[in-house]
Amino acid sequence: MRVVLADDHELVRSGLRPFLEELADSVEIEEHGDLDGLLAGAPAADLVIMDLRMPGVEGAACLTRVTKAFAPAPVVVLSASQAVDDILAVARAGLAAYLPKTMPGPAMVAALRLVLLGERYFPASAIEAAGGSGESILLREAPPKKPNPLGLLSAREREILEHMIEGETNKAIAKSLTLQEITVKVHLRNIYRKMGAANRTQAVRIALENGWQL
The missing domain is CATH 1.10.10.10 (Winged helix-like DNA-binding domain superfamily/Winged helix DNA-binding domain)
Known part of the structure; x- marks a missing residue:
């Protein structure tokens, strides 16, 4: 499996490596620190993970460029922001998932496995907010809130x-x-x-x- 990882913090990239290596028996990880590096050559990939706030990323148009460059590989945003507007912007741009950087490593791995199976994953808070505003753009129509x-x-x-x-x-x-x-x-x-x-x-x-x- 080939994973392309883009984040401007080397410490974040190093911390993610052990978890990404759990996704398959053999995982090759290519790292970049900015949008230009990510898009340069746009090598074939099975999964792309990118930060929302790294150098060069300005608005949804940049996200769309990444999805087109790496299609049909799913593109996932990993971000420190948990603002609903950011999450919805990522969903509207057609990305596969939005993972908060506060997410525990094992849960992140589980979410990425869903993405590799063709699912979309977004935080529950965004799904609820989307349902309240009439959005249907997230992984599924948000149902009425039910007991956990x-x-x-x-x-x-x-x-x-x-x-x-x-x-x-x-x-x-x-x-x-x-x-x-x-x-x-x-x-x-x-x-x-x-x-x-x-x-x-x-x-x-x-x-x-x-x-x-x-």
């Missing part, structure tokens, strides 16, 4: 969900928890039902949207 589904899960179901978010297969979860694989499947069906998810990917997304912390 994580509160419906049993201790065992939360344990299995945690392993699932970390990317483990049913077989690996069963081995980790000393369970039969069929038992894991039964728990997963209950998790999907309680969370209103149709599959594994949706369950992970719903968990992250509702504040899941690893």
